[in-house]
Amino acid sequence: MNSTDPGPVVQRLIFGARARELRERAGVELEAANAALGWYRGKLSKVETGQLATKPRECDEMLRIYGVSGHEAEQLRSLAADGRRSAAPERVTDFGRQYVALERDSTEIRMVYNEIPGIFHTVEYASAQLMRSPVIPGAQVAGMAHARRERGERLRCAKAEVLAVLGMEALYREAGGREVLANQLQRLVELGELPNVSIRVVPWSAGAVAGLCNPFTLLWIEPANARIAYTETLTGADYLKTTDSYSLAFEQAGDLALGEQASQDELKRRITELE
Structure with a gap:
């Protein structure tokens, strides 16, 4: 608990929260963004709540739709990459x-x-x-x-x-x-x-x-x-x-x-x- 590296699960939560902030700042509704991305219904919601990681091209498409570039874009790409890592195996259900x-x-x-x-x-x-x-x-x-x-x-x-x-x-x-x-x-x-x-x-x-x-x-x-x-x-x-x-x-x-x-x-x- 409380490790130096937050781990991929927490990174997905951070990514999702930041992605939601960028979408709302761009004035794009959740369902409209989901449709623009061509994702199945509810996928963007799962991404924004940290349940799903995004692939590089998916993250790039989000940035394009939200009109984000420069340092902010690189920061989101970095969070997305951290969220795609595999978590350490645990012997649980x-x-x-x-x-x-x-x-x-x-x-x-x-x-x-x-x-x-x-x-x-x-x-x-x-x-x-x-x-x-x-x-x-x-x-x-x-x-x-x-x-x-x-x-x-x-x-x-x-x-x-x-x-x-x-x-x-x-x-x-x-x-x-x-x-x-x-x-x-x-x-x-x-x-x-x-x-x-x-x-x-x-x-x-x-x-x-x-x-x-x-x-x-x-x-x-x-x-x-x-x-x-x-x-x-x-x-x-x-x-x-x-x-x-x-x-x-x-x-x-x-x-x-x-x-x-x-x-x-x-x-x-x-x-x-x-x-």
Whole structure:
């Protein structure tokens, strides 16, 4: 996270934002520009939101239509080239690859979950969870489980601030059995002691919590000046750039959660209960 090189996924976000600025400055509507480029409907929108990279000739055609030349044109071509690079391989589901790249380059990560998020997993807990997935081949489980633990280890040297709010139910889901869960909760205690990581627990008495019914992650990506809400389903994921509702849901969950020390105490109490 927070590497010197933002990586191609973040570069595509930066390219898309800059391309949108140039189009709007030229007074060209989105659909009109898409038609002028001869692209299928919705392609330009995907480019401007960082979901697609552009080929050199596509970038040149955009510059021509927007009437951009000189230094600005070279700057956009450079961003386009950086966005076409291949991202480092990650052992995750196909729809999760973009998320992991964004997670690595985020300056702040906020999450609300009713289960323990993958970035905090031990290998054993991740394996037990992944083995139950109907969409992940058994042969990939071991590699993906180790990759989740490695993501957590990056937190020890990352500059990113991680704020996690977990439902109390996450402390009771015995994936892999009592010993595996106890070790998983101990890892939460250890990661929660890092200066850049905050893990808080929402007690049963809090009642209904919107974020726990609709788990999500909020990512702040400083190089791209972007905020993204990430939500995941069984077979896919959504990356949402309209994040106001998710920010409010995070604030609500945080208001209802125990403080950091009380949350640590609750984790330790549950570990003792499992031993």
